[in-house]
Amino acid sequence: xxxRITLKQKIVYYTLLxxxxxxxxxxxxxxxxxxxxxPRDIYRTPSLLPINATxxxxxxxxxxxxxxxxxxxxxxxxxxxxxxxxxxxxxASYSLVRLKYRFRNWxxxxxxxxxxxxxxxxxxxxxxxxxxxxxxNKLEGLIFxxxxxxxxxxTWLLMGYFKGIPVDLEEQAMVDGxxxxxxxxxxxxxxxxxGLIAVSVFTFTSAWNELLYGLIFITSPSLQTVPVAIxxxxxxxxxxxGLIMAGSVAAAIPVMVLYYLAxxxxxxxxxxxxxxx
Amino acid sequence: xxxxxxxxxxxxxxxxxxxKQIESLMGYLLVAPLVTCILILVVYPFIFxxxxxxxxxxxxxxxxxxxxxxxxxxxxxxRFLETVRNTIVLVGGVQTTKLLLGLGIAVLLNQEIRxxxxxxxxxxxxxxxxxxxxxxxxxxxxxxxxxxxxxVLINLGLVNTHVDFLSTRELxxxxxxxxxxxxxxxxxxxxxxxxxxxVPKELYEAAALDGANAWQRFLHVSxxxxxxxxxxVVLVSTIWTTNSFEAIYLLTQGGPSNATMTFPMxxxxxxxxxxxxxxxxVGVSMLPVFTALAFVIAMLLQRDD
Numbered sequence: 001x002x003x004r005i006t007l008k009q010k011i012v013y014y015t016l017l018x019x020x021x022x023x024x025x026x027x028x029x030x031x032x033x034x035x036x037x038x039p040r041d042i043y044r045t046p047s048l049l050p051i052n053a054t055x056x057x058x059x060x061x062x063x064x065x066x067x068x069x070x071x072x073x074x075x076x077x078x079x080x081x082x083x084x085x086x087x088x089x090x091x092a093s094y095s096l097v098r099l100k101y102r103f104r105n106w107x108x109x110x111x112x113x114x115x116x117x118x119x120x121x122x123x124x125x126x127x128x129x130x131x132x133x134x135x136x137n138k139l140e141g142l143i144f145x146x147x148x149x150x151x152x153x154x155t156w157l158l159m160g161y162f163k164g165i166p167v168d169l170e171e172q173a174m175v176d177g178x179x180x181x182x183x184x185x186x187x188x189x190x191x192x193x194x195g196l197i198a199v200s201v202f203t204f205t206s207a208w209n210e211l212l213y214g215l216i217f218i219t220s221p222s223l224q225t226v227p228v229a230i231x232x233x234x235x236x237x238x239x240x241x242g243l244i245m246a247g248s249v250a251a252a253i254p255v256m257v258l259y260y261l262a263x264x265x266x267x268x269x270x271x272x273x274x275x276x277x
Numbered sequence: 278x279x280x281x282x283x284x285x286x287x288x289x290x291x292x293x294x295x296x297k298q299i300e301s302l303m304g305y306l307l308v309a310p311l312v313t314c315i316l317i318l319v320v321y322p323f324i325f326x327x328x329x330x331x332x333x334x335x336x337x338x339x340x341x342x343x344x345x346x347x348x349x350x351x352x353x354x355x356r357f358l359e360t361v362r363n364t365i366v367l368v369g370g371v372q373t374t375k376l377l378l379g380l381g382i383a384v385l386l387n388q389e390i391r392x393x394x395x396x397x398x399x400x401x402x403x404x405x406x407x408x409x410x411x412x413x414x415x416x417x418x419x420x421x422x423x424x425x426x427x428x429v430l431i432n433l434g435l436v437n438t439h440v441d442f443l444s445t446r447e448l449x450x451x452x453x454x455x456x457x458x459x460x461x462x463x464x465x466x467x468x469x470x471x472x473x474x475x476v477p478k479e480l481y482e483a484a485a486l487d488g489a490n491a492w493q494r495f496l497h498v499s500x501x502x503x504x505x506x507x508x509x510v511v512l513v514s515t516i517w518t519t520n521s522f523e524a525i526y527l528l529t530q531g532g533p534s535n536a537t538m539t540f541p542m543x544x545x546x547x548x549x550x551x552x553x554x555x556x557x558x559v560g561v562s563m564l565p566v567f568t569a570l571a572f573v574i575a576m577l578l579q580r581d582d
Contacts, residue, residue, distance in 0.1 A: 013388060017396060020382065024402055027459065030425045031414040042423040088311040095307035099300050107308055109575055114319040116513070116571045118520035120541035121560040124553055125322035125329060131336075148318045151311060180303060209407035212522045212541075216548065227409040231527060234413055241417055248410040259405040260398070 035245035042241055057246035067247065069222055070229040077139055077225060078207035081146035082154075086200050089155035094184050096155075097162040098170070108159070115152035119212055122148055130217055137219045145217060146207045154203045161195035162188070201262035205255045226251045327564075330557035340554060347558035357559075360538045363450065367539060368518050370454040371461065372511060378458065379465030380507075384495060386466070387473045397467065404463035412527040415456035419443050419528075443529050449536045457524050461514065468510045469503060476502035505577065512574050516567060 034042060036053040045051065061067050096108055126145050127136075135141030169191070170183040178186065189196075214228040224232070230247045233240065330347055334340025351357040386396055403411060418425045421439040430436045442452040480498045489497065500507075522541040525531060531538035531546070540563050547556030 013385060013390060016385060017390070021396075021399055023459070024399060026425070027411075027414050027418055028402060028406075030418060031410075034417060034423070046423060046428045048425060048428065085314075088314060091307040092311035095304045099304035099307070101301035101304040104304065105579075107312060109579075110312070110315065110320075112575055112578065113571055114315050116516055116567075116574065117319055117323060118516060118541075118563075118567065120520040120522055120544060121326055121563065121567070122319065122322050124544065124548055124557045124560060125325040127336075127548060128325070128329065128334070128553065129322060145318070147314055148322075151314050152319070155311060180300070205407070209409060211409050211526070212545075215526075216545075227407065230413065231409060234416060234527060239420075241420070241423055244413060245417065248413050252406050252410040255407060256402075256405045260401070263401065263405070 031245050032249060034241055035249050037242050039240060039242060057242040058250070060243060061246050061250065066221065067226075067229065070224055070226045073139060073223055074208055074225040074227075077142050077146060078204050081143045081150045081207050082200055082204040084143075085147055085150035085154045085203055086158075086196065088151055089158050089199075090189075090196065092155050093158040093162050094188065097159055098167065098184075098188075099180075111152050111155050111159075114148075115156050117148075119149060123212060123216055126213075127216060136217060137223060139218075139223060141217050142213060142225070145213045146210065149210075150203045150207055153206060154199050157199045157202060158192075158195065161192060161199065165191050198262040201258045205259055208251075208255055326557050327561055329554055330561040332554045334553045334557075336548075336551040336553060343554070347555050348562065350555065351558055351562070356535055356538065357543070359535045360540060360543050360559075363535075363537060364519060364539045366450060367454060367457075367537070368515060370451075371457045371518050372515055374454070374458045375462045375465050375514070376507075376511065378462045379469050379510075382462075382466045383469035383473055384499065386470050397470070400463045400466050402463070403460050406460070408460060408521075408523045409527060411460040412456060412524050415452075415459070416443070416528055419452055444533050446533055446536045449529050449533060453524060453528050453537050456528060457518065457521065460524075461518070465510055465514070468506055472503035472506035473499060505580075509574060509577050512570050512577075516570055519563065519566070 030048070033048075033050040033053070035057055036050050036055070038052070038054060038056060041047075041052050092111075096104060096111075126148070130136050130141050130145065133141070133144075135144060165188065170187045173183045173187050174180065209227060210225070211227040211231060214225045215231070218224050218228060221229070226247070230244060230251065233244045233247070329340070331342055331344060332340035333343045333346070382400070386393060386400075390396065417423070419442040421427055421441045424442075426442065427436075427439050430440060440448070442448045476499060480502070481494055484494045484498050519539075520541055522545065525537055525539055525542045526545070529537045531542040540559055544556045544559040547553070547559060
């Protein structure tokens with residue numbers, strides 16, 4: 001390097017980084033301490049410190065049968081839509097990345113377009129279709145509409161991952177007498193396991209976090225997913241912020257842990273704009 | 278004998294041909310489930326949305342073709358014009374801030390910084406968080422009662438009474454922009470940083486030898502090297518930001534008096550009031566911009582391959 005950084009520059013850099021850390025961490029810190037406070041402490045003795053910290057909000061949350069049902073609904077909807085879309089996209093990505101045929105590029109482009117198509121445009125026609133299919137206010141209907149973003153998302157990510165795996169091993173296996181299908185499931189799939197896990201995690205988290213479709217297509221409280229149930233708490237007139245924040249923390253932690261474990265596997269996909277940002 | 282060989286090569290050629298056909302057939306078969314799913318779930322609703330926008334359909338009603346009436350209705354509504362303006366202000370503000378922050382922080386992290394992976398992981402936090410959780414948290418931060426910002430402002434003596442960030446006309450939009458930037462900038466930083474790390478070190482050294490200062494090195498070496506990634510990120514994120522529903526729904530619901538009303542929110546309210554045709558027209562009027570952006574993105578990404 002021809003330009004060593006000077007001490008002065010170093011001080012500036014680390015000051016900026018610490019400031020950045022504060023900006024990032026403060027909202028998260030505040031969310032956690034509020035989740036540990038009772039209403040009277042939040043409003044009467046406001047403070048940035050966790051005074052009179054208690055787990056009461058979490059106890060209330062998890063002893064409430066409704067919230068457990070919300071978690072179950074979210075788990076069912078997110079896992080099933082992830083399973084279906086990862087299964088379909090696994091086959092499709094192999095086809096689009098490894099096999100040569102006419103219209104292959106057009107299909108690739110179609111998937112990119114559907115991946116970019118905003119749910120804000122689709123929810124109105126989907127509401128008519130769901131009503132016609134009599135899938136309104138049913139978890140099956142929600143799984144169905146979640147495929148609109150889950151399937152293009154997982155295909156887009158998985159295509160990037162498959163492209164990164166050298167084709168040589170599969171070609172070698174086919175020279176040695178394996179069929180294409182065998183090369184796919186005996187060579188490529190085992191190599192792609194980390195990618196498959198990461199793509200499943202991304203698809204699962206995007207379904208777990210989804211709010212708009214959940215609000216529109218589910219009306220019974222017993223069928224609400226976690227984001228919908230929490231958002232109803234906040235759009236009401238009286239906020240129980242402690243409880244809302246406890247629910248938010250509980251909803252965020254599992255997916256954030258998964259996200260951190262998965263993100264390093266799909267750096268390629270990320271740089272192509274794979275996840276909303 | 279020679280006829281045998283001929284017959285064999287003919288058979289071989291035939292089987293080679295059919296191998297190719299088998300490959301195509303297999304390609305179509307494997308992609309078919311996904312394409313069917315996409316045709317039913319995205320392409321059909323997409324076209325259906327355009328059709329509905331030309332009808333007076335309501336929830337539970339059939340709806341007749343009424344031509345451009347829904348569009349005429351909206352273009353004469355002050356609320357719609359406000360929505361257009363708000364969306365431009367919101368997206369412009371959010372994207373410009375994220376671009377400047379994203380470039381600045383990516384360049385900072387590309388220096389000889391200790392524990393770079395730690396800082397990278399820290400920056401990812403807002404983005405790894407579910408969007409609805411992030412915006413509920415910002416709603417709490419902005420709250421007049423119990424909110425952190427009011428607590429700090431009052432204790433520092435900067436204001437006398439509680440500031441209602443989200444219900445004051447002048448403050449609502451900037452407040453929403455700040456929340457959207459906080460949640461969205463990590464993605465930009467990480468993408469830009471990855472691109473910066475692919476710029477060859479020799480280029481910087483050559484530029485330094487030629488006497489280029491830090492700003493010139495950024496302008497003439499870094500920026501051209503990551504131009505492509507920057508463009509893709511800006512375009513993709515513009516689509517997401519224009520259509521982000523959670524932020525507005527959870528923070529302001531489009532209020533106070535339409536000050537933060539955006540396309541998805543307006544469309545949502547139309548559906549709530551059971552007027553599907555009008556709601557579809559709101560969504561479809563965004564289509565020209567969306568299609569243009571999507572085409573450019575497709576072109577840019579295709580050049581990558």
